[in-house]
Amino acid sequence: AQTVTQSQPEMSVQEAETVTLSCTYDTSESDYYLFWYKQPPSRQMILVIRQEAYKQQNATENRFSVNFQKAAKSFSLKISDSQLGDAAMYFCAYRSPTYNFNKFYFGSGTKLNVKP
């Protein structure tokens, strides 16, 4: 089965600074989908950004961007101009289009603290 690893249990960033959260995964597939989700204290998981593996261009969504390194099986999330509202748990997720079709695999999460 695919595994997703987030090696940073907790990180801190100063407001307005940039922070990068790491995510690596293990797969033998060539085509797949990657996602970053945010979970604030309110508990609801919110999609932050997503990436298709066959696209070489890194996805961006406003202050959020990814560094997708397919060969290294790495999918890091960069948050620019960090805001207090960015404080949350962040989860990386992998989705296979073939193996266990539509099953999502989540990492253990990174807790992001934003300091004013």
Next chain:
Amino acid sequence: GAGVSQSPSNKVTEKGKDVELRCDPISGHTALYWYRQSLGQGLEFLIYFQGNSAPDKSGLPSDRFSAERTGGSVSTLTIQRTQQEDSAVYLCASSLVPDSYQPQHFGDGTRLSIL
């Protein structure tokens, strides 16, 4: 509503009692997932429903856990003879398939506390 709805938001019950957790997915979403999230932990996959196919129950931790999805819409997760280690937040998500690029949409979860 427009999002995934879960009820109750919070549930406190005594050890040994049965509990039922409800999930109402987004209309038109054929895939439905249940996850368990213990305090400060990641998401633990429990069960997955896709249309009329047999559910993927590979994540259910014991035979005390069961789930059903009636009419391809609302799902109920049942925990029988609850134990203290069942205390967690139970999250439900739905997804529009078969496009694998579609993300999961999550509910607010049910916080289950076993006394």
